[in-house]
Amino acid sequence: MAEVSASARPVTLPVIDPGPPERGDAARNRGRILEAARRLVAERGAEAVTTDDIAAAAGVGKGTLFRRFGSRAGLMIVLLDDDERAHQHALLFGPPPLGPGAPPLDRLLAYGRARLSFVDSHFALLSDVGRDPQTRFNAPNTLHHSHIRVLLEAADTTGDLDAQAAALLALLDADYVHHQTSERGRTLEDLGDAWEAVARKLCGT
């Protein structure tokens, strides 16, 4: 193997298959495409937004969009994933009562309302990305299940914590929430109140 002196080595060398380096305009295009997609999805619902619309709104060519995200589905997954990550960060590291520092029951109740709001505002994306029955019990649901379970335990909840976390999580399922708001005339506040009442009963308060 040929020896290369450290000083002569280009900075990208240690990275395995880095692909073309992301230049400033590539990063800008990526940001623009995500921002345009997020805005259009919010305005029209995911199902009514095409890659043509997104590319036009971002001021980039369609080829650029596909080079950055592979496909329409790929773009939608990145969009949802970005928001899901920010949401999870708020639960785990954000200010109380959602984040650490508040009593566990207060955190649990804050979580229920925050998650309801998230699944409501992201229903179009959640629905669009596609729901394999398998994914219902895997990430990111696993993280949410764990989060509820940890808070139930910290609140000294008795009994089978997995089942109780699953029951609470079911009331935050995107399909369930959408069905309740769109076909049953329930508001997010109704659903938040109902969730709080169930959580309080399970925690024994």
Next chain:
Amino acid sequence: MAEVSASARPVTLPVIDPGPPERGDAARNRGRILEAARRLVAERGAEAVTTDDIAAAAGVGKGTLFRRFGSRAGLMIVLLDDDERAHQHALLFGPPPLGPGAPPLDRLLAYGRARLSFVDSHFALLSDVGRDPQTRFNAPNTLHHSHIRVLLEAADTTGDLDAQAAALLALLDADYVHHQTSERGRTLEDLGDAWEAVARKLCGT
């Protein structure tokens, strides 16, 4: 229109489009096909059972099977529907504690265990018939939701009964139960105990 004297009228006349009258051997074939299908599905799981297998086990030709049920999917739906109907009959009209006559909380607890057992033994069929997200909130789930809600109400449960019924129903979802038993090593008895504990907390006992 030609007049037909009542006495001369064949007994099938008032029925609109009765199709060919079901002769004794046709009814027998239908029963045999369903019985063979139910046995093979129980032995091998629905996905491993073909219409060839069912026709052979029932001792009928494949043409007979398709004439009676239209398609493999049609046969699976009839099979599930027959069992679901018998199960619902037991809830609504059968002996206590599942049926009427026992106190509402006892009926609710008996229901949880009976339904767990049903979705466990029918998972292959439930999975095979196909699950549109829409159907999750429609019949037969509507009936089960109502049944739980009625019993919660009769047990003087406080708070939002719809949300509490939905939370309890989620723990009886076929995918959830299958995931718990096949990937989490939970038994039906574990799940029944957990369900009972949640139901008792919601009912305030």
